[in-house]
Amino acid sequence: MISCTLRLKYKPILSFLVATFLTFSAFAQGGEKADVSKEGVTAAAPAAPAAGADPALASAGDALFKNNCASCHALDEVVVGPALRGVTKRHSQAWLLNWVKNSSKMVQSGDKEAVKLFNDFNKQQMPSFAFSDDEIKSIMAYVESAPASAPGGGDKVAGTTPAGDDQVGAGVGNDVSRYMDMLLIVLVIVLIVMVITLLIIANVLTNYLKKNRELNEEDAEVLGHRFEVSKVLKSKVVRGLALAIFVVALLDLTLDKVLGVGIQQNYQPKQPIAFSHKLHAGDHKIDCNYCHTSVYKSKNANIPSANICMNCHSQIKKESAEIKKIYTAIEKNRPIEWVRIHNLPDLAYFNHSQHTKVGGVECQTCHGPIETMDVVYQYSPLTMGWCINCHRETPLNTQGNAYYDNLVKLHDSNNADAPFTVSSNGGTECSKCHY
Numbered sequence: 001m002i003s004c005t006l007r008l009k010y011k012p013i014l015s016f017l018v019a020t021f022l023t024f025s026a027f028a029q030g031g032e033k034a035d036v037s038k039e040g041v042t043a044a045a046p047a048a049p050a051a052g053a054d055p056a057l058a059s060a061g062d063a064l065f066k067n068n069c070a071s072c073h074a075l076d077e078v079v080v081g082p083a084l085r086g087v088t089k090r091h092s093q094a095w096l097l098n099w100v101k102n103s104s105k106m107v108q109s110g111d112k113e114a115v116k117l118f119n120d121f122n123k124q125q126m127p128s129f130a131f132s133d134d135e136i137k138s139i140m141a142y143v144e145s146a147p148a149s150a151p152g153g154g155d156k157v158a159g160t161t162p163a164g165d166d167q168v169g170a171g172v173g174n175d176v177s178r179y180m181d182m183l184l185i186v187l188v189i190v191l192i193v194m195v196i197t198l199l200i201i202a203n204v205l206t207n208y209l210k211k212n213r214e215l216n217e218e219d220a221e222v223l224g225h226r227f228e229v230s231k232v233l234k235s236k237v238v239r240g241l242a243l244a245i246f247v248v249a250l251l252d253l254t255l256d257k258v259l260g261v262g263i264q265q266n267y268q269p270k271q272p273i274a275f276s277h278k279l280h281a282g283d284h285k286i287d288c289n290y291c292h293t294s295v296y297k298s299k300n301a302n303i304p305s306a307n308i309c310m311n312c313h314s315q316i317k318k319e320s321a322e323i324k325k326i327y328t329a330i331e332k333n334r335p336i337e338w339v340r341i342h343n344l345p346d347l348a349y350f351n352h353s354q355h356t357k358v359g360g361v362e363c364q365t366c367h368g369p370i371e372t373m374d375v376v377y378q379y380s381p382l383t384m385g386w387c388i389n390c391h392r393e394t395p396l397n398t399q400g401n402a403y404y405d406n407l408v409k410l411h412d413s414n415n416a417d418a419p420f421t422v423s424s425n426g427g428t429e430c431s432k433c434h435y
């Protein structure tokens, strides 16, 4: 009899649970849909027709902007450089084309707008970009037409998302893992609410029965039972929920791992001494090569030994606690234990001098604006896709390199209009980077 009543009384709880789940799944799906449509807007970018922008042009500019400019620029706020929205109204198109191609040349030539900007931004130099006019125009089209909350307008992390294909991967990864986190939280809440509701109802029922009913022995015994944890644990619903939470938690962990295998972009460990590249390479303009002496000569860029620091710090800032750490290292004859930031897996071969000396690639192209970093972080994804993309796009630095003369002739006679890129010279062959 009682069990019958109880079953009846369970009904509201069950329907409550079902309702919660339904609400949740509707909510979750709604969230997903919202995301998709948001992306739709960004991709098509037909939004504000500010500069009469062509949507196709703007979406080409979107990718270029995110891969090359977003580390220093956002649309609506100052990051390293100025907020770019409205820039086509501040400068003529010809000026913008020249600026992006080589801003320092403009500053040196004494162009008033350029010099003022340069001074306003603490004489930080914007890198030069070997873009075509059309590419720069597409970036400007994107800058003027992108919706206000556009991704890429924002903090360092958003600005340095992996390039190209990887960006899509990372985006999906973040969404999935956010979704998982949400699911996990909701499941835990449901579980807690359920336990509480059960306890309250059991309590109310017990009291009610005790007061109002004449009970037979059997029922009285049931009623006399105290609340038992083991019973709750044995309940199918509770077990099911616990299992669900466990599975989601596990999936969440593995997904995070799988989606980010080996990619350590933005990795920024704490270093044993508060050494600042901004101070040394930025403010005091010490050449990279002064400390990383092997970077133009050999495969690896070395990390300077304490002796190099002593060239200056035997005199400068002797009283500083941070500098005393250098002295201690030298006294104890122990190297300073810098934490390594960039690290390719052993299966890949990378050579610095080939890129810096032979290829003429700037450190900043791969390492980002190191001279503005107080603490160095990994700017590029260092994935295979990243290496290969650049090899496809970058023309070989063949000038004054006799080794390439014949190759260039051969290439030009076969397909004259295609640029002679690293990949036309075999830079995307597996064996170049893997043996």
Ligand code: HEC
Pocket (backbone or CB within 6 Å): 064, 065, 068, 069, 070, 071, 072, 073, 080, 081, 082, 083, 084, 087, 090, 091, 096, 099, 100, 103, 117, 118, 119, 121, 122, 123, 124, 125, 126, 127, 129, 139, 368, 369
């Ligand atoms: C390493 C940081 C950095 C990167 C990357 C960078 N910029 Fe800049 N940019 C700056 C700084 C700093 C300034 C301010 C002027 C100065 O100090 O030279 C600037 C200024 C500008 C200006 C002038 C803005 C104004 O308000 O007048 C434009 C336009 C511009 N950048 C476009 C670009 C584009 C397009 C890209 C990508 C292709 C890009 N920048 C990438 C740092 C950067």
Ligand code: HEC
Pocket (backbone or CB within 6 Å): 271, 275, 277, 280, 281, 286, 287, 288, 289, 290, 291, 292, 303, 304, 338, 339, 340, 341, 342, 343, 363, 364, 367, 370, 371, 375, 376
């Ligand atoms: C005064 C010496 C000094 C100068 C100048 C200097 N560096 Fe460094 N660099 C260091 C030291 C010390 C470390 C290790 C500690 C750290 O990561 O901050 C380091 C670390 C780095 C790393 C990270 C290495 C890793 O662990 O993966 C990069 C990349 C780097 N430097 C690039 C540059 C570039 C580019 C320049 C020039 C713009 C430069 N450095 C100028 C001393 C210097």
Ligand code: HEC
Pocket (backbone or CB within 6 Å): 273, 274, 275, 276, 279, 280, 284, 286, 291, 304, 305, 306, 308, 309, 310, 311, 312, 313, 316, 317, 320, 321, 322, 323, 326
């Ligand atoms: C070419 C000269 C030079 C070299 C080499 C050099 N530094 Fe410096 N360092 C400076 C100057 C200049 C300052 C700024 C001093 C000031 O603010 O008065 C400085 C400041 C510092 C500071 C900040 C000290 C404080 O308490 O404000 C630290 C830490 C430091 N350096 C560590 C290092 C380390 C570690 C190395 C070796 C990897 C190194 N430096 C190599 C010139 C140098």
Ligand code: HEC
Pocket (backbone or CB within 6 Å): 288, 289, 292, 295, 296, 299, 300, 301, 302, 303, 342, 343, 344, 345, 350, 352, 355, 356, 361, 362, 363, 364, 365, 366, 367, 382
């Ligand atoms: C083409 C891209 C590229 C350029 C250009 C580049 N680096 Fe690197 N750098 C890398 C990669 C990739 C690694 C990781 C190498 C590894 O783990 O074997 C790295 C690692 C480093 C390290 C850590 C030590 C090491 O060799 O692993 C330092 C320091 C460094 N770079 C400094 C520089 C400096 C200074 C310049 C400019 C003179 C520069 N890099 C130019 C891609 C580049």
Ligand code: HEC
Pocket (backbone or CB within 6 Å): 344, 348, 349, 350, 351, 354, 355, 358, 359, 360, 361, 365, 366, 382, 383, 386, 387, 388, 390, 391, 394, 395, 396, 397, 398, 422, 425, 426, 427, 432, 433
């Ligand atoms: C910013 C552009 C850029 C990036 C990023 C880049 N490279 Fe390169 N790489 C070049 C250029 C330019 C050359 C051609 C140098 C020359 O003139 O020989 C080159 C040449 C090479 C070569 C020699 C190819 C040949 O034909 O002999 C190898 C190997 C190589 N890169 C490996 C890598 C690896 C591994 C990575 C990623 C960790 C990488 N590169 C990332 C620009 C890049």
Ligand code: HEC
Pocket (backbone or CB within 6 Å): 262, 344, 345, 347, 348, 382, 383, 384, 385, 387, 388, 391, 427, 428, 429, 430, 431, 432, 433, 434
């Ligand atoms: C320009 C240099 C470059 C070229 C060319 C290149 N790779 Fe890679 N590859 C890398 C780098 C760097 C990594 C390590 C970074 C990573 O795991 O994404 C890598 C990683 C790999 C991995 C391991 C992936 C993992 O997750 O551990 C495989 C497999 C691979 N490459 C196969 C190939 C094949 C096959 C080719 C020829 C079609 C090729 N690579 C051409 C640079 C290159």
